[in-house]
Amino acid sequence: MGYCLDKAGFDQVLQELSREYTVYAPKVFKDGGSFSDTDRIRYGEIQTIDEVVFDRKAEFSWKEVLLPLSQTLFFFTEDHIKEADLPKKGAVILLRSCDLQAVKRLDAIYLENGGRDYYYQQLRDRVKFLLIGCRHSFDNCFCVDMGTNRSDTYDAYLELKDGRVYVDNRTAAWEATFAARSLEAAAVTPAYVTENTKHVQLPDQLTPAILYSTIWDEYDSRCINCGRCNFVCPTCTCFTMQDIFYTDNGKVGERRRVWASCMVDGFTDVAGGGSYRQKNGQRMRFKVLHKVYDYKKRNGYPMCVGCGRCDDICPEYISFTAAVNKLTAACKEVSGNAGK
Structure with missing residues (x-):
């Protein structure tokens, strides 16, 4: 269902979603860049639509939201093991078509590659994806040649245009939330890039x-x-496993998996x-x-x-x-x- 909302209305939607989810999107981290007095665009928690950066590419991917850099899997003592608690809330992640296509790749590795990764599955089941439309290509993007410039597997699509927020919602549980704050119904079609300045060509037959x-x-x-x-x-x-033993008792600790x-x-x-x-x-x-x-x-x-x-x-x-x-x-x- 397509909706047109003003920014205030969409912010109210975000507040409603935040009761059950933590909402993440590309945002500015002030003075977080590689050099002094520079900013960085990466994924972080948002409360308003104005925090979302639509016109620049996030330097880090959305993956750091779904898969923590360091994730505690369970705690252990000499006699017992206790699984680590999941975050209290699920996650809503705003991402672009190429990144939504990346979700398909992660699922293939963690869930379809000879068995299901239990810890990934727990996190994955609690995530919703909001697709952000791309009106133009960014530097070094080559999504068109990779066939990842479009995606239709989103839970909702949103686009900011002329000060209004346009949404195509596919999540039944959110219908009432969007409908109550919509200015009008709208036909919403995801925007996508059709041409990149950078190109790649894969050989037909690699051996x-x-x-x-x-x-x-x-x-x-x-x-x-x-x-x-x-x-x-x-x-x-890829990740590696680490057993962390506590100082006050060398037989008690926790097992973590860490990006590799x-x-x-x-x-x-x-x-x-x-x-x-x-x-x-x-x-x-x-x-x-x-x-x-x-x-x-x-x-x-x-x-x-x-x-x-x-x-x-x-x-x-x-x-x-x-x-x-x-x-x-x-x-x-x-x-x-x-x-x-």
Whole structure:
């Protein structure tokens, strides 16, 4: 059902939703940027529509709302285990089409990849997604080429236009809330990007032979293995486990899972002292091919959603899109070396 609300009316909707949910959206964090006297756009709790940043891309993805950087799974003593309490409220997250497409990727990994992740499922079941329309592309976005510029799996869609808030609601429990504050019924169609300035082209036929291309060698010296690209990515799913033992009793503590990065030292350490992919070029190779080859071979679509945050955040100006666009030449290289 489509509705047109003024800002005051939508703020009342937010107040109503906040009884059951914490509402998150891209917002300005004053002086939170990488440099002094700079701001940062990332996800945080909002109370009003004016707090939402519609005209800039969030530098960090919505994923940090759904999946905490560090999540306590359970507490333990010598004799007992107690599961950690869930947040008292669910979450409503405002995000763009590419990020909503990322939800599909996370679900595939955590819920359909050989079993259901119990802890992810608990959080996922308590989340609603409000789609934000995109009228234009942002720097480094390539969602059109990845086919993620549109999404219709939202719980509600909202767009701010000419001082009015237009909503397409698909959640039955919210109908009365929107209807009571609507100025008028409206036909609301999600806006989406049809053209990006940055483009990627995936080769039609990637094979494991691409592993042996020399294109990965340059990243040995360029990449500093900081892991920022992984942490801002909405589809990276890797984590590590930590048992934290309390100081006053070394047999009591808690188990946490913490985000991990395939680009940092220690990610591939194994029992016995072994460590795989020690060179940064090897790590870049793994990341790129996982996003556009391995995952696609299993699920039928790429893992990358084209948000461009990895390109935005890299302190060494390494471009993921440039790496992908080199794959065609790399295929020709390894094909030419096949008979040697």
